[in-house]
Amino acid sequence: MAETGTLSRRQLVHEYEAVIVGAGGAGLWAALELARSGVKTAVLTKLYPTRSHTGAAQGGICAALGNHEEDHWEWHMFDTVKGGDYLVDQDAAEVLAKEAIETVIELEHMGLPFNRTPDGKIDQRRFGGHTRNYGEAAVRRACFAADRTGHMILQTLYQQCIKHGVRFFDEYHVVDLLIDGGQTRGVVAYRIADGEIHVFRSGAVLIATGGFGRMFKITSNALSLTGDGVALAYRRGVPLEDMEFYQIHPTGIVGIGILLSEAARGEGGYLRNDSGERFMERYAPKLMELAPRDMVSRAIYMEIREGRGINGGDYVYLDLTHLGREVIESKLPDITEFARVYQGIEPITQPVPITPTAHYAQGGIPTNVDARVVVDEVNTVLPGLYAAGECACVSVHGANRLGTNSLVDILVFGRRAGRSMAKDVAGQGLPDLDPDASEPVRAEIEALRGRESGESVNRIRTELAAVMWERCGVFREGAGLERLTGEVRDLRHRYANVKVEDKGLVFNTDLLEARELGYLLDCAEATVAAALARTESRGGHYREDFPERNDTDWLKHTLIYRTDGDPQLRYKPVTITRFQPKPRVY
Amino acid sequence: MQVDLRILRYDPERDKKPHWETYRVESAPMDRVLDVLNAVKWEKDGTLTYRRSCAHGVCGSDAMLINGRNRLACKIRVDQLGKKISVAPLPGFAVIKDLVVDMEDFFAKYRSVHPYQIDERPMPVTERLQSPEDRARYDDTTKCILCAACTSSCPSFWAKDTYVGPAAIVQAHRFIFDTRDEGSDERLEILADADGVWRCRTIFNCTEACPRGIDITRAILEVSSAIVERSV
Numbered sequence: 001m002a003e004t005g006t007l008s009r010r011q012l013v014h015e016y017e018a019v020i021v022g023a024g025g026a027g028l029w030a031a032l033e034l035a036r037s038g039v040k041t042a043v044l045t046k047l048y049p050t051r052s053h054t055g056a057a058q059g060g061i062c063a064a065l066g067n068h069e070e071d072h073w074e075w076h077m078f079d080t081v082k083g084g085d086y087l088v089d090q091d092a093a094e095v096l097a098k099e100a101i102e103t104v105i106e107l108e109h110m111g112l113p114f115n116r117t118p119d120g121k122i123d124q125r126r127f128g129g130h131t132r133n134y135g136e137a138a139v140r141r142a143c144f145a146a147d148r149t150g151h152m153i154l155q156t157l158y159q160q161c162i163k164h165g166v167r168f169f170d171e172y173h174v175v176d177l178l179i180d181g182g183q184t185r186g187v188v189a190y191r192i193a194d195g196e197i198h199v200f201r202s203g204a205v206l207i208a209t210g211g212f213g214r215m216f217k218i219t220s221n222a223l224s225l226t227g228d229g230v231a232l233a234y235r236r237g238v239p240l241e242d243m244e245f246y247q248i249h250p251t252g253i254v255g256i257g258i259l260l261s262e263a264a265r266g267e268g269g270y271l272r273n274d275s276g277e278r279f280m281e282r283y284a285p286k287l288m289e290l291a292p293r294d295m296v297s298r299a300i301y302m303e304i305r306e307g308r309g310i311n312g313g314d315y316v317y318l319d320l321t322h323l324g325r326e327v328i329e330s331k332l333p334d335i336t337e338f339a340r341v342y343q344g345i346e347p348i349t350q351p352v353p354i355t356p357t358a359h360y361a362q363g364g365i366p367t368n369v370d371a372r373v374v375v376d377e378v379n380t381v382l383p384g385l386y387a388a389g390e391c392a393c394v395s396v397h398g399a400n401r402l403g404t405n406s407l408v409d410i411l412v413f414g415r416r417a418g419r420s421m422a423k424d425v426a427g428q429g430l431p432d433l434d435p436d437a438s439e440p441v442r443a444e445i446e447a448l449r450g451r452e453s454g455e456s457v458n459r460i461r462t463e464l465a466a467v468m469w470e471r472c473g474v475f476r477e478g479a480g481l482e483r484l485t486g487e488v489r490d491l492r493h494r495y496a497n498v499k500v501e502d503k504g505l506v507f508n509t510d511l512l513e514a515r516e517l518g519y520l521l522d523c524a525e526a527t528v529a530a531a532l533a534r535t536e537s538r539g540g541h542y543r544e545d546f547p548e549r550n551d552t553d554w555l556k557h558t559l560i561y562r563t564d565g566d567p568q569l570r571y572k573p574v575t576i577t578r579f580q581p582k583p584r585v586y
Numbered sequence: 587m588q589v590d591l592r593i594l595r596y597d598p599e600r601d602k603k604p605h606w607e608t609y610r611v612e613s614a615p616m617d618r619v620l621d622v623l624n625a626v627k628w629e630k631d632g633t634l635t636y637r638r639s640c641a642h643g644v645c646g647s648d649a650m651l652i653n654g655r656n657r658l659a660c661k662i663r664v665d666q667l668g669k670k671i672s673v674a675p676l677p678g679f680a681v682i683k684d685l686v687v688d689m690e691d692f693f694a695k696y697r698s699v700h701p702y703q704i705d706e707r708p709m710p711v712t713e714r715l716q717s718p719e720d721r722a723r724y725d726d727t728t729k730c731i732l733c734a735a736c737t738s739s740c741p742s743f744w745a746k747d748t749y750v751g752p753a754a755i756v757q758a759h760r761f762i763f764d765t766r767d768e769g770s771d772e773r774l775e776i777l778a779d780a781d782g783v784w785r786c787r788t789i790f791n792c793t794e795a796c797p798r799g800i801d802i803t804r805a806i807l808e809v810s811s812a813i814v815e816r817s818v
Contacts, residue, residue: 047637048689050732051645065712108713111703111766113721113728120715145728151644152728159702170693193682222639258642338642341661344616458628501632504599507683510632 012198013433016042016167017425019187019202021174021229023049025150025407026389026414027208028157030371033418035164039425042200043166044189046173046224046512049158053210053222054410057150058335059263060142061107061407062130063100067121068140073097075132076141078579080405083129083292084362084398085539085549086581087242087557087574092394094577095369096405099412104143107411112156114145115331125331126266129292129402129586138290142404147261147334153407172198173512176441177205177232177385178433184384185431188438190445192512195505197445199438203384203431204421207233207365207373208414211390212523214461214516216358217469220252220259224516229391231519233365234526238375238382239559239570241393242363243523244530244541247401248474250296252357253342254315260335260354262403265289267331270319271300272351273308279316284586291586294400294540297356301474310353317351324348356474360406361390362397362540363530366559369394371417377559377572384424384431388417395557398574399539448514454499457514464491464517468524472531477544481532488524495521522562529567530558551581589613589664591622594674595684597633604681615665619652622671623659623685636685643797646733649676650685656735656795676738678747692734695750699758699776704769720765727760727805729798736792736802742785749785750777752792752802759805762812774813783810 018034020027023045034041045052064071077097081088108114108122115123124140132139145152161168169189176188178199186201209229213221234240250271251260265271271289273279283299284291291299304314320328325348328336332347339345339352365387366374371394373385389410396409467487471480495518502510536550537543556571589611596604609626620641627634636659637647643661650659651674653667664671679687730753737743737751758777761767777783783806792802 051639051647056640056644109709116718116721120717122713163702224639507635507686
């Protein structure tokens, strides 16, 4: 065994036609497409695939199957565009809504155990912002498997990957993305088990690393959601798109942020304030609790601010008590258990205290509808680089994602990513690779491991999460964001001197947490800069100093580029095809 | 309140054998054991090593032996355990470091039962139909998160580590009793092997250990019965 504290100089090089980073829904479906096409593919994940956060998705996956009532993909597309406050690229939303249908059917064909209607079809329920006939009333569009739809999707896709012999590299932490001369050349990974550096040479790399909710103090996100792929792309010159739009979900467990699915409201649950009032009737009289998440989260904050939180405190109630034991236990079993385990509340008889929780990044690595990464205002493709899932920004969610559209997004565009990669690598050899390509990141890791004094990861991470939540959460304003810009800059400086206690090579999670904090800081920098610049309110980005949407100046996507100094901001137009922007009323 | 967290530590780069270390941690009654582990790692000893991700019992990363029972550290609270909490790696598996065990063999056994739908018939344009009753038939075993709490709690597995183990049988059950699947014969054949279902002694440790509440022993018995029915 190598001496503690020094990395072996050995560089292990693997050669694959395609490399996928991340094994959630997007990565697994892409892998499946590549395997079916006979492309030699490696999937790298810092966890085991079944630990991916897709498995935590609860409520459902929308597709206009019309199993209960009339529905059309055009309605789904409209709801997606309106829900996203018209910042959605409509060509992408059209792909999303159309292909949602075949995607769900294919999942069923793969064996996914959907709940069933009495006549044996896939069961569907209501979900926030999903309506019939362009906004008339809520529609039953969300296909589901109890409240563990994501778990079933993750399991089903992993099962199919096993069936098709996909090659997994489990517990490999990707630490660098190799782009040189305008061409993607592979990735560098750190094998967690022994600290070895592995280079994966490949001309087609898919980033499917998920979100970065851990930059906020209260979040539904797994501890591992630290924006690794997003930050690596940003560091290698790829812009990030629409980072200011971060979704805060209305219903998280007070204090710890664990999600209680919107399906609870889709099944008929109410939100109540201290006087027992269903306060959403004052904010969204038509859709009530099923208004889009940004509106519901703001409404909850307004209630709390005005003293109508429960006992004047900083939470409200999610009330399921009128639904009855059978509905709760058969359709919402997991979240019922979460309330019992983490709050000591019995949802069948007691209202559940909830508060908004940081949930989903609408922004990320810009791509076109074929999951190819694009790097400027005119959508120039970066050869060999792909992104899909939460880390990507197609953009199908615009300024606010509708419930269930995350699962639709990761699967529709994960599938497209796999197909694009299979097409692009056909007949292509592997790119040349500098033999010292892994040296820069190897040096970074050795410096981190070797530093004998410095600040703890935890202190910087805790401070980051607190200030981001305070100043870049549901409500934002200019002065706070300016202050936050300085705070994040200071934290980045302090991070340059961060220390890890564990100096070993074997399963060094201390070192990995330090790397992850670096990624979070990059994501935070981009988020804050984009939020400060956008002087309007749209979807999940609410500026108290600019409370109105401003289409004249701001109906455009943010692109943010990393520089040695402050990040550089550029903008690109929104693609509008069928639906002209209108005020968003529910 | 203060909690004494006793952890079985082992670092292959420093230690010849595992040893116990105790940490006194400030904690709240509703804290998860994972919160207490995080408090030690983040504030007292950065070298403490364990797997974790979702922190709410759905990803299956943090199964470990807690006060003598296999559980998920993120799904058991301090107030359910008291002020003295003892944590060790999952029994029956090789320890890599501290609370991290080698999962490779566990996943190899999972793969060995063909844990994927086998149906090579042409698919319809829409979904295949399945009645709610047929769907309910295998519901329990779809909940498995592959955390290994069951397999690691099984005395039959401790006695003979070639036993495929409860988790793999649960995964096979999920397909064997799904009306859409056509692969039951090959799975039942695999599980009829000497290292298959017959090693189960209905001790029920697996069922007690399952953080998802799956009735694992019953699932194993249902698979055994299917093997018997198939052979007569």
